[in-house]
Amino acid sequence: MKQLKKSKRLPRNYLGLIDTPMLHFRNPYIVAGWSVTFPGFGHLILGKYFRGFALIIWEGFINQYSKVNMAMVYSFNGDISAAKDILNIRLLLLYMPVYFFAIWDSYRTTVDLNNEFKLSERDKSPLRKYTMNSFGINYLDKRSPNIATLWALFIPSLGQTYQHRTLSGLFTLIWAIVYTYNSHLIEAIVYLILGDINQSTQVLDMQWALFIPSFYFFTIFDAYVNTVELNKIFDKEQKDYLINNFQPSNYKIKKGRLVK
Amino acid sequence: MQIIATYEHSKYLELGITELQQNGITDIFAVPIKKVMKNPAIMDTIHHSDGRSFLDFGFLLAVVFSTILACRGLVWEWGPIYWGLIGGAGGVILGFLIEIVKFKIKNKDKKVKIKSKDKFAEVILIINCEKEKMDLVTDILTRNLVLGLAMLE
Numbered sequence: 042m043k044q045l046k047k048s049k050r051l052p053r054n055y056l057g058l059i060d061t062p063m064l065h066f067r068n069p070y071i072v073a074g075w076s077v078t079f080p081g082f083g084h085l086i087l088g089k090y091f092r093g094f095a096l097i098i099w100e101g102f103i104n105q106y107s108k109v110n111m112a113m114v115y116s117f118n119g120d121i122s123a124a125k126d127i128l129n130i131r132l133l134l135l136y137m138p139v140y141f142f143a144i145w146d147s148y149r150t151t152v153d154l155n156n157e158f159k160l161s162e163r164d165k166s167p168l169r170k171y172t173m174n175s176f177g178i179n180y181l182d183k184r185s186p187n188i189a190t191l192w193a194l195f196i197p198s199l200g201q202t203y204q205h206r207t208l209s210g211l212f213t214l215i216w217a218i219v220y221t222y223n224s225h226l227i228e229a230i231v232y233l234i235l236g237d238i239n240q241s242t243q244v245l246d247m248q249w250a251l252f253i254p255s256f257y258f259f260t261i262f263d264a265y266v267n268t269v270e271l272n273k274i275f276d277k278e279q280k281d282y283l284i285n286n287f288q289p290s291n292y293k294i295k296k297g298r299l300v301k
Numbered sequence: 302m303q304i305i306a307t308y309e310h311s312k313y314l315e316l317g318i319t320e321l322q323q324n325g326i327t328d329i330f331a332v333p334i335k336k337v338m339k340n341p342a343i344m345d346t347i348h349h350s351d352g353r354s355f356l357d358f359g360f361l362l363a364v365v366f367s368t369i370l371a372c373r374g375l376v377w378e379w380g381p382i383y384w385g386l387i388g389g390a391g392g393v394i395l396g397f398l399i400e401i402v403k404f405k406i407k408n409k410d411k412k413v414k415i416k417s418k419d420k421f422a423e424v425i426l427i428i429n430c431e432k433e434k435m436d437l438v439t440d441i442l443t444r445n446l447v448l449g450l451a452m453l454e
Contacts, residue, residue: 118376183310229380241382250371258364258367259364280333287331288330292330294427
């Protein structure tokens with residue numbers, strides 16, 4: 042295609058086989074906010090996957106080692122001395138710098154990428170529609186944000202998989218399984234369905250369970266927002282295609298009368 | 302004969318155009334239209350998104366509330382899972398309301414709809430063809446989900 046040959050510095054999307062990173066406007070406060078809930082989420086929103094993965098793996102390890110989640114549980118319930126007792130201070134202070142780095146870095150990167158997006162929009166960088174080779178196929182498509190949200194509500198990661206964002210889908214799926222398994226969440230839900238609330242509370246391991254709310258709501262949010270943005274990219278690509286192919290300069294519009 | 306058709310951006314638009322070309326109708330002009338949004342909608346759909354998100358803040362609040370309430374739920378009667386879910390739902394709704402109130406204060410005259418139901422013509426196609434082919438063109442466009450049609454002579 043003619044439009045693909047134009048070399049541009051920054052494309053607006055990259056259609057890979059396993060993922061579709063793209064540029065669009067993002068609110069830096071919202072991205073930083075996700076980094077507050079779980080270091081690394083902000084970077085996942087931006088499409089900086091491996092930086093995000095590294096931060097998430099680090100957070101999982103350090104939190105588990107230092108028992109930060111349990112300390113939170115005790116603190117929220119007003120039992121400060123129990124919180125002090127459970128914290129393992131051997132590596133605890135390493136937690137803070139990375140945590141605040143993740144928040145600061147995701148904010149900074151969002152502002153940066155928003156500027157890059159403005160540039161690439163003014164540049165009318167070409168958009169890719171298809172990628173295909175022996176490992177598979179990926180293409181721009183129109184998807185329903187509500188369906189994506191619905192799948193994400195069932196299991197974290199299905200929303201991303203629906204969008205063919207397999208890398209973040211697979212990563213969140215693995216962690217969702219690790220957290221669910223270790224926190225005994227499913228057992229707790231089964232007891233709840235059977236009506237035994239006490240047993241359900243007892244079986245739950247709060248150190249692991251406290252990872253789940255941020256993961257769960259993040260994947261829903263991510264599924265919804267990115268479906269909308271992928272649809273917008275589809276529209277833009279089609280618009281470029283129409284302008285490039287269906288606007289001949291010698292075209293005459295008739296001044297006829299309406300017949301039907 | 303000139304036929305004017307309106308479309309949403311979709312695969313069917315391209316399918317329609319290529320089918321017309323296969324049938325020898327190649328005199329086609331396309332005008333993508335920029336949408337002017339009057340009233341924003343909360344939920345975006347496949348064809349509709351207004352670039353205004355009422356949900357972002359709500360999901361952040363959902364995480365905060367569900368974490369805190371799940372902790373408190375250990376002591377409270379209903380247990381951590383119910384309270385976590387209540388916190389999540391409460392956070393989404395509260396964030397939602399805050400965003401809507403903020404929007405309402407800034408734009409007093411605008412309405413916020415849950416979902417935009419109106420279909421918007423995002424592309425206008427102008428097709429030149431002979432009079433005999435009018436039925437064929439209409440048929441092809443109708444099968445490919447055209448929104449509106451007009452014929453000029």
